[in-house]
Amino acid sequence: MKHALIAALIGTSTLLASGSVLAQAKPEDVIKYRKSVYTVAAWHMRPLGAMVKGQMPFDQAVFLKNAEMVADIASVAPEAFAPGSDKGAETRAKPEIWSDAAGFKKVMDNFQAETAKLVQVARTAKDVDAVRGQFSAVAKSCGACHDSYRVK
Ligand code: HEC
Numbered sequence: 001m002k003h004a005l006i007a008a009l010i011g012t013s014t015l016l017a018s019g020s021v022l023a024q025a026k027p028e029d030v031i032k033y034r035k036s037v038y039t040v041a042a043w044h045m046r047p048l049g050a051m052v053k054g055q056m057p058f059d060q061a062v063f064l065k066n067a068e069m070v071a072d073i074a075s076v077a078p079e080a081f082a083p084g085s086d087k088g089a090e091t092r093a094k095p096e097i098w099s100d101a102a103g104f105k106k107v108m109d110n111f112q113a114e115t116a117k118l119v120q121v122a123r124t125a126k127d128v129d130a131v132r133g134q135f136s137a138v139a140k141s142c143g144a145c146h147d148s149y150r151v152k
Pocket of ligand 1: 093
């Protein structure tokens with residue numbers, strides 16, 4: 001369902017396919033998907049950040065919905081790094097993503113774990129203080145990957 005939605009948004013039917021078929025998708029389509037998933041993740045981080053910074057009133061339902069979106073994106077993010085997608089279109093993905101697959105898996109696993117934990121704490125959060133620490137852990141997990149695996 002979510003794949004179909006994202007596919008419709010970026011206009012490529014290859015994304016309707018299963019993960020294994022995705023691995024054979026054209027590199028330029030994978031790169032397009034990669035930029036799209038992170039664009040969507042960043043979009044849903046915005047209201048979370050605004051609430052944590054006090055720029056927007058804390059609304060538990062809105063916080064949870066956006067945290068779930070970020071966690072869902074994290075769960076599909078590995079598909080955005082299919083082998084062969086290191087080139088084929090303009091990309092800031094570093095070659096180390098594929099040459100240091102174990103190191104990359106660590107930051108990806110951490111991203112998935114921290115975003116899943118944010119959903120957990122958001123479920124029962126009564127105020128913004130309950131989510132502040134875990135939001136910052138998620139933001140750090142974004143930065144940790146960018147520092148090592150994304151061209152500045
Ligand atoms: C496991 C690694 C990893 C994690 C975790 C990660 N990113 Fe990224 N991000 C990348 C890479 C690699 C690129 C470059 C994609 C490309 O150019 O092909 C990128 C690109 C982006 C872009 C630019 C997209 C574009 O249009 O070019 C944004 C915005 C972004 N990330 C935001 C985030 C946010 C927000 C988070 C956390 C919620 C996050 N990223 C977590 C690796 C990661």
